[in-house]
Amino acid sequence: MSTSHPLDAALQLQRQPPSQPDTGAAAGLLEISQGHTSPAYWNMVGPFGGTTAATCLQAVLQHPALLGEPLSLTVNYAGALAEGGFEVQAQPVRTNRSTQHWTISIVQRDAEGQPVVTTTATAVTAARRETWSVSDTPIPEVPAPESLERMHPPKGVAWIERYEMRPVTGVIPHTWDGRGDNSLSQLWMRDDPPRPLDFPALAALSDIFFPRVWLRRASRVPAGTVSITTYFHVGQAELAATGTGFVLGQARAQEFRNGFFDQTAQLWNQAGRLLVSTHQIVYFKE
Amino acid sequence: MSTSHPLDAALQLQRQPPSQPDTGAAAGLLEISQGHTSPAYWNMVGPFGGTTAATCLQAVLQHPALLGEPLSLTVNYAGALAEGGFEVQAQPVRTNRSTQHWTISIVQRDAEGQPVVTTTATAVTAARRETWSVSDTPIPEVPAPESLERMHPPKGVAWIERYEMRPVTGVIPHTWDGRGDNSLSQLWMRDDPPRPLDFPALAALSDIFFPRVWLRRASRVPAGTVSITTYFHVGQAELAATGTGFVLGQARAQEFRNGFFDQTAQLWNQAGRLLVSTHQIVYFKE
Numbered sequence: 001m002s003t004s005h006p007l008d009a010a011l012q013l014q015r016q017p018p019s020q021p022d023t024g025a026a027a028g029l030l031e032i033s034q035g036h037t038s039p040a041y042w043n044m045v046g047p048f049g050g051t052t053a054a055t056c057l058q059a060v061l062q063h064p065a066l067l068g069e070p071l072s073l074t075v076n077y078a079g080a081l082a083e084g085g086f087e088v089q090a091q092p093v094r095t096n097r098s099t100q101h102w103t104i105s106i107v108q109r110d111a112e113g114q115p116v117v118t119t120t121a122t123a124v125t126a127a128r129r130e131t132w133s134v135s136d137t138p139i140p141e142v143p144a145p146e147s148l149e150r151m152h153p154p155k156g157v158a159w160i161e162r163y164e165m166r167p168v169t170g171v172i173p174h175t176w177d178g179r180g181d182n183s184l185s186q187l188w189m190r191d192d193p194p195r196p197l198d199f200p201a202l203a204a205l206s207d208i209f210f211p212r213v214w215l216r217r218a219s220r221v222p223a224g225t226v227s228i229t230t231y232f233h234v235g236q237a238e239l240a241a242t243g244t245g246f247v248l249g250q251a252r253a254q255e256f257r258n259g260f261f262d263q264t265a266q267l268w269n270q271a272g273r274l275l276v277s278t279h280q281i282v283y284f285k286e
Numbered sequence: 287m288s289t290s291h292p293l294d295a296a297l298q299l300q301r302q303p304p305s306q307p308d309t310g311a312a313a314g315l316l317e318i319s320q321g322h323t324s325p326a327y328w329n330m331v332g333p334f335g336g337t338t339a340a341t342c343l344q345a346v347l348q349h350p351a352l353l354g355e356p357l358s359l360t361v362n363y364a365g366a367l368a369e370g371g372f373e374v375q376a377q378p379v380r381t382n383r384s385t386q387h388w389t390i391s392i393v394q395r396d397a398e399g400q401p402v403v404t405t406t407a408t409a410v411t412a413a414r415r416e417t418w419s420v421s422d423t424p425i426p427e428v429p430a431p432e433s434l435e436r437m438h439p440p441k442g443v444a445w446i447e448r449y450e451m452r453p454v455t456g457v458i459p460h461t462w463d464g465r466g467d468n469s470l471s472q473l474w475m476r477d478d479p480p481r482p483l484d485f486p487a488l489a490a491l492s493d494i495f496f497p498r499v500w501l502r503r504a505s506r507v508p509a510g511t512v513s514i515t516t517y518f519h520v521g522q523a524e525l526a527a528t529g530t531g532f533v534l535g536q537a538r539a540q541e542f543r544n545g546f547f548d549q550t551a552q553l554w555n556q557a558g559r560l561l562v563s564t565h566q567i568v569y570f571k572e
Contacts, residue, residue, distance in 0.1 A: 029405060048441060071546060072513045074360040078380035078387040093391070093403040094364035099512065099547075099569070101364040101376045103389070103406055105379070117313060117379040120389055122362050124512055124567070128544035131572050132503065137540040150421050183422060218419065224412055226385065227358045229515040231548045231567045233541045240363050254423040254552065255519045255560045259384075259415035261358060261515045262563050264550065266540065274541045277548050279565050280516045281358045281410070283385070286417055 005195045006162060007204070010038035010051050011058045013088060015274040028065045034107075036085050041159040045054035046080030049161035049225050050085055051202030056104045056121040057203045059090035067092075067100040068127040069236060070199045074229040075121045082108055086118070088190060098127045106177045124147035126236050137277075140267040142168045145188035145246040163208060164192040166246070173211055173218045180218035184251040192275060194244035197269075199232065202239065205267060206278040212263050213284045221285045226260070228280040259284060287452040290482045292448060293490070296337050297344045299374060314351045314378035315541050319391075322371050325446040332366030334445035335511050336490030341405040342390045343489045345376035353378075353386040354413040355522060356485045360515040361407045368394055372404070375479035376465075384413045413523050424561075425554040428454045431474035431532040449494060452532070458496055459504045466504035469539040471495055480530035485518065488525065491533060491553060492516045492564040498539035499570045507571045512546070513568040521560060530557040545570060 013033035059065065077169040086109045094101040106119035126224050136166035145166045153160040158220040170185030179243035189208060192202060269273045299319035327337040339361040346352065373393045380387040431452045439446040456471030475494060477487060477494035499511035537551035547568050553561045 028403075031370065072362075074408060074513070074515060076358075076387050076410060079382065093406060096365065100408055101362050101403070105389075105392075115313075116386070120379060121389055122406050122408055122513075123359060124362060126512075126546065126569075128546070129569070130546045132505075133543045134502065134541075136502070136538070216422070219418075226412075227360070227408075227515075228361060229513075229565060231546075231565070233543045233546075233548070235544065252422070255421055255562050257419045257421075257519045257560075258304055258521065260412065260414070260416045260517075260519075262519070264563070264565075274543075277540050277550070277565070279515060279517070279550075279563075283412075284417070 002040060005193065006038065006040035007195060007201060009199055011054055015062065028095060030089055030091040031063050033059055033088045033089055034085060037081055039158060041155060041262065042161055043159055049077055049228070050207035051107065051159070052081065052119055053228060054200035054204040055088060055106065056119065057123065058200050059104055060102050060123050060125065061089040061199065063090050063092065065092050066125060067095055068125040069099065070232045071124045071126040072231050073123045073203055074227065075119060075238065077225055078120060079118045079244055081118045082105065100125045107196040130190050130286065131197045133155040135274055136217050137266055137274055139248060139272040140250060142186055142188060142248065162172065162192055163189055165189045168183065170172045171216055172214060176218055176220050179271050180216045183212040183216040185215060185276065186248065186250045188246040188248055190244060190246050196244055197239045198241045202232065202276055203230055205249065206265065206276055207215050207249055208249060209263065210263060211282055211284060212251065213256060213261055216253060216256065223282055223284040226281050226283050228278065230276050232276050238273060246277065291479065292324065293477060293481060293487060297486055298527055299348065301346055301348065304416060307555035314377055314381060316377040316423060317349050319345055319374045320371060321374055323367055325444060329442050329443060329450055331444055335363055335529065336493035338363065338367065338392065338405055339493055340486035340490040341374060341392065341408065341512060342405065343391055344486050345374040345548060346388050346409050347485065349376050349378065351378050352411060353381055354411040356409060356518045357361065357412040358410045358515065358517050359489055360513065361405060362513045363511055365404045366471045367392065367404045379458065384551070386411045404411050419463065421560055423552055423560055425534060425558040426472060426536060428472055428534065432497045434474065448478055449475055456501055458500060462506050464503055464504050466502045469498040469502040472534065474532040474534055476530060476532050482530055483525045483528045485525070488518065488562055489516055491535065492551065494535060494561055495537040495551060496550065497568055497570065498537065499542060499547055500543065502539060509568055509570040512567050512569050514563040516562050517563050520561050531556045533561065
């Protein structure tokens with residue numbers, strides 16, 4: 001991994017000496033790392049949520065007690081991170097023969113120096129094995145990325161420029177006339193500049209979709225992810241084979257109700273392998 | 287709520303005096319409760335996972351600092367609970383104006399008296415508001431529950447007898463001949479004896495589906511949920527309107543790969559309202 005890529009810079013965590021956890025001897029060491037928000041991935045009132053998810057996963061991946069590779073990751077956005085430094089706490093609370101369970105949190109200090117939790121997360125890592133396998137969610141038939149126009153994002157939102165997005169369907173509406181009729185988006189995407197795909201990058205890509213309510217309703221109401229869960233279906237070898245190639249993302253909502261909607265999404269590589277299935281619950285106003 | 291129902295008995299938690307948390311003054315009080323596994327909901331090597339999820343949610347719901355109603359719940363099954371007592375820890379680590387973020391864990395003691403984490407969880411509760419709302423996942427057209435036969439479960443697995451299940455499609459295969467071709471199940475279900483629907487019951491129902499790999503592969507390999515996430519789309523008033531009526535559950539897998547598959551599912555009430563969307567990642571052997 002080159003540290004010259006803005007994603008690597010955004011995910012840089014300085015490890016502190018491990019401290020003994022308070023949940024007892026059976027749990028692994030709580031490790032604390034220092035990170036810093038990245039202007040390159042800034043959103044409107046905080047960092048791009050995908051980067052925050054990737055940061056949680058990064059803390060797991062660089063923990064010395066790590067077993068296996070990411071299997072699931074749930075990240076809860078308790079509050080926006082303020083620009084500046086933050087602390088990531090990651091602890092393997094239970095290590096089994098082939099799975100390991102993690103709790104993670106991101107903490108900042110308020111004006112009085114008190115710790116404030118901005119993010120909670122849990123993850124499971126696992127040693128994957130050769131087994132019977134089958135894909136039941138084939139990649140949709142869509143035009144190749146090279147045949148599609150790159151989206152020119154609105155200026156002023158830094159993180160969007162960190163991704164090359166080539167929409168197939170379901171772009172952000174041009175006119176906000178309340179006339180939306182479905183919530184399906186499909187787009188090819190990859191890091192910009194290109195960067196070999198790894199687990200943190202995949203965790204970030206899983207949160208790339210703009211709020212489904214904008215599309216379904218053709219109305220640009222304030223919205224933000226509350227909680228995202230990503231299931232990883234591939235190992236590092238397949239990610240390496242994907243390399244800097246495009247990933248097809250597909251997202252839709254199932255229910256918009258009383259200020260929240262859910263989003264269900266899938267990401268495939270160009271070879272048609274399902275890389276992740278990912279779900280989130282999103283706040284919207286009005 | 288009547289405490290004579292086996293689910294209420296299974297979810298009984300004895301609160302201990304609150305202790306001050308170690309994550310700083312900004313987080314709410316860590317509350318510790320004592321529970322006990324229930325023979326009525328016993329599975330093969332531990333309690334029914336749905337009961338465990340419901341227990342985590344119950345600890346949140348009876349916390350004195352609770353804000354709002356359940357919005358999302360992620361439960362990670364780190365290890366099977368042993369028969370006997372357990373401790374539930376629930377803490378509101380961040381309370382915003384209309385959302386509250388929770389971390390939860392279930393702990394038992396090993397032979398040496400050391401604490402062992404069996405379950406980790408996070409939850410978000412929220413004050414729901416009247417907003418623009420729309421359902422994009424209509425209830426499938428299926429026969430009414432009264433017109434379908436009740437499934438007669440195999441003897442010897444207690445928790446299955448706690449549910450009245452009336453399958454529409456995708457029952458457990460009769461012959462394990464490896465000839466499955468899809469993973470879709472639909473069934474009407476409710477507590478047995480009937481019990482007015484509430485959030486813990488709904489959390490438990492979300493984990494009712496037998497492993498998708500059994501159906502897809504027509505092969506009964508060992509399998510178990512690793513992590514489940516449930517998004518709640520209704521408030522208590524709509525649950526009360528559902529009452530003791532049937533709930534239609536639908537589940538399918540998206541990918542079976544290297545020892546794990548994911549499951550995506552929806553639960554509707556008979557009026558056609560989507561109650562929850564729920565996802566899980568499941569271990570399977572071979």
